[in-house]
Amino acid sequence: MNSQAPAPKDIAADGPPLSLGGLGISAEQIATALSRIVTHAADPQRKRRAQELPLDGADQVWVRSMLDALPAPVYATDTDGFLTYFNQAAVTFAGREPVLGVDRWCVTERLYNPDGSPLKHENCPMALAIRENRAVRGAEAIAERPDGTRIPFAPFPTPIRAPSGRIVGAVNVLLDISARKRAEKEAAHLACHDALTGLPNRASFHTMLDQLIAARAGDEAPFALMRINVTGHTHISDMYGHATGDEALRAIAQRLKKAVGEKPLFHIASDTFALVLAKPPGRDGLRRFAETLRSAGTAGTGRVREAGSTIAIGCAFFPADGRDAPTLVANAAGALTRARRTTTDPLAFFDANEDLAARDRQLLKSQLRAAIGDGALRLHFQPQMAADGTAVAFEALVRWSHPTRGMIAPADFIPLAEDGGAIVEMSEWILRDACREAASWQNPLRVAVNLSPLHFRSGDLPGTVQAILEETGLAPDRLELEITEGVMIQDFEQAMSMLRKLRDVGVRIALDDFGTGYSSLSYLQAFPLSTLKIDRSFTDNLGRVEQSAAIIRSVVGLGHALGLEVAAEGVERQEQLDFLIAEGCDLVQGYFTGRPAPIDAYSRLTGRDGTQRDDAPGLRSA
Numbered sequence: 122m123n124s125q126a127p128a129p130k131d132i133a134a135d136g137p138p139l140s141l142g143g144l145g146i147s148a149e150q151i152a153t154a155l156s157r158i159v160t161h162a163a164d165p166q167r168k169r170r171a172q173e174l175p176l177d178g179a180d181q182v183w184v185r186s187m188l189d190a191l192p193a194p195v196y197a198t199d200t201d202g203f204l205t206y207f208n209q210a211a212v213t214f215a216g217r218e219p220v221l222g223v224d225r226w227c228v229t230e231r232l233y234n235p236d237g238s239p240l241k242h243e244n245c246p247m248a249l250a251i252r253e254n255r256a257v258r259g260a261e262a263i264a265e266r267p268d269g270t271r272i273p274f275a276p277f278p279t280p281i282r283a284p285s286g287r288i289v290g291a292v293n294v295l296l297d298i299s300a301r302k303r304a305e306k307e308a309a310h311l312a313c314h315d316a317l318t319g320l321p322n323r324a325s326f327h328t329m330l331d332q333l334i335a336a337r338a339g340d341e342a343p344f345a346l347m348r349i350n351v352t353g354h355t356h357i358s359d360m361y362g363h364a365t366g367d368e369a370l371r372a373i374a375q376r377l378k379k380a381v382g383e384k385p386l387f388h389i390a391s392d393t394f395a396l397v398l399a400k401p402p403g404r405d406g407l408r409r410f411a412e413t414l415r416s417a418g419t420a421g422t423g424r425v426r427e428a429g430s431t432i433a434i435g436c437a438f439f440p441a442d443g444r445d446a447p448t449l450v451a452n453a454a455g456a457l458t459r460a461r462r463t464t465t466d467p468l469a470f471f472d473a474n475e476d477l478a479a480r481d482r483q484l485l486k487s488q489l490r491a492a493i494g495d496g497a498l499r500l501h502f503q504p505q506m507a508a509d510g511t512a513v514a515f516e517a518l519v520r521w522s523h524p525t526r527g528m529i530a531p532a533d534f535i536p537l538a539e540d541g542g543a544i545v546e547m548s549e550w551i552l553r554d555a556c557r558e559a560a561s562w563q564n565p566l567r568v569a570v571n572l573s574p575l576h577f578r579s580g581d582l583p584g585t586v587q588a589i590l591e592e593t594g595l596a597p598d599r600l601e602l603e604i605t606e607g608v609m610i611q612d613f614e615q616a617m618s619m620l621r622k623l624r625d626v627g628v629r630i631a632l633d634d635f636g637t638g639y640s641s642l643s644y645l646q647a648f649p650l651s652t653l654k655i656d657r658s659f660t661d662n663l664g665r666v667e668q669s670a671a672i673i674r675s676v677v678g679l680g681h682a683l684g685l686e687v688a689a690e691g692v693e694r695q696e697q698l699d700f701l702i703a704e705g706c707d708l709v710q711g712y713f714t715g716r717p718a719p720i721d722a723y724s725r726l727t728g729r730d731g732t733q734r735d736d737a738p739g740l741r742s743a
Contacts, residue, residue, distance in 0.1 A: 195294050202225045203225055235263060250280050317374075349393065417432075435458070459475060498550065506710070552585075572602050586623060631653070651686060670700065698714070
């Protein structure tokens, strides 16, 4: 027997260890070791200890020491399931010493299936390993400890073979998987709960909403969806830091959770929660409930209170405001947008007329961003004429050809671009395309491009302009940038700095819509302007409002006194043109002298090859 016993290094080297929770030894290696000390003809009636097995002293001591050192319980059984070996960890695990040859592994402790039913020998992993002559992996069970606590464990049963290859039993290594189960439970919790507030998250919200809609599809019993926004939370983070902002949001979430009781509350965005009322009260009841939520949301003290955080709520009903989750969520969001505009009423109900229009506006914003890069935007050009009928410049005007809505007026989409943050990207596209076009003209006419005040607050505008001029090859003095007084009002010092840098680049600066804003004369003195543009409202009122003529006459005189060129917009009638020429206006622009059109309509003026089309829109000489 001693001659057949492997040296310790042979056992350790018996194949790559199968991971047993970091034990560093495989179940197969343990089975090999036990095959040396476990009799394959164990008599169930004999109570033999492991040390009584026929193994010589040195081998027995080494194998027993190795197995007793393992932190995991190890059992061996014969083919009938009666114990033939156990290590010290098994005694601790069971809370008593099993009896060899008498006890079966399944009754050594109180063992249970994951569903809580008793684990019987005939369906236990040990019996399966013997019956099918294979190692069994992936099973799980539950053991009840002596103190009554139950722990999950994973058995690793492996057949024990005699030297002849015949199966004489099985060895089982039990791994306590409590930590793994806790980690899995925590991971599952985190997957459906928000880490900051501990509330169910957006994924849980959409799952619950889909399930509720499916359950109500037959009877269509109404329920209410409320989107709750903590307005002012961004200011808390900005004023006191994100740590304070997070602390404030956690406190608000706890108070909201207490206020809603058992009703499902979800944290679905940084400062937004969702609440589902399966049995909503009437609108008056919902308004009272909304006041409760607002009180809970603003009940904080200290820095949270100082920052002016408050609650706004948008509400939509199933099925009246949406029969599917996306529609219902979008309509509640639309109502929330309206609720955030007022401080008097925390709750707004979905209103199809108002909220669908707002959603359509948001859709157009996203489509406009895409249009900037996919060729849906195009430039039209309107000539600016001198008193003698000579073309001096063209103003570049952007047009949007929508795939389903046709041409959308600039008055409709320019505010969308400014509100949605796309105006800077759009302005750069217009500027580049207009400069490229003007550089191709044989006649060195100027091109004028409008800039939004937002462009003066983002990036390096002078650097961008200079780069575009170099890229397109247009001479700087042929580019005129049109700005409004809003540029100056927002940040006088920054605007001054940028305009001076633009002047150094060599471009011209025109003050557009002069006379409609503050019209501070200090602007005319401080800023490096080239042109004053009289707003079309004064031109349109010529002959109808006496003061308009006086204003135009004054602006022309003021501009000339300051050495500026004066241009008038909105010229649509002969008498307007005659008055402006008589008053010495340098440039005129309007439908009467030339409508906005693709530049090909003005090929004669730009000096391109070919003749001007007969249908050139409204082109006239003075």
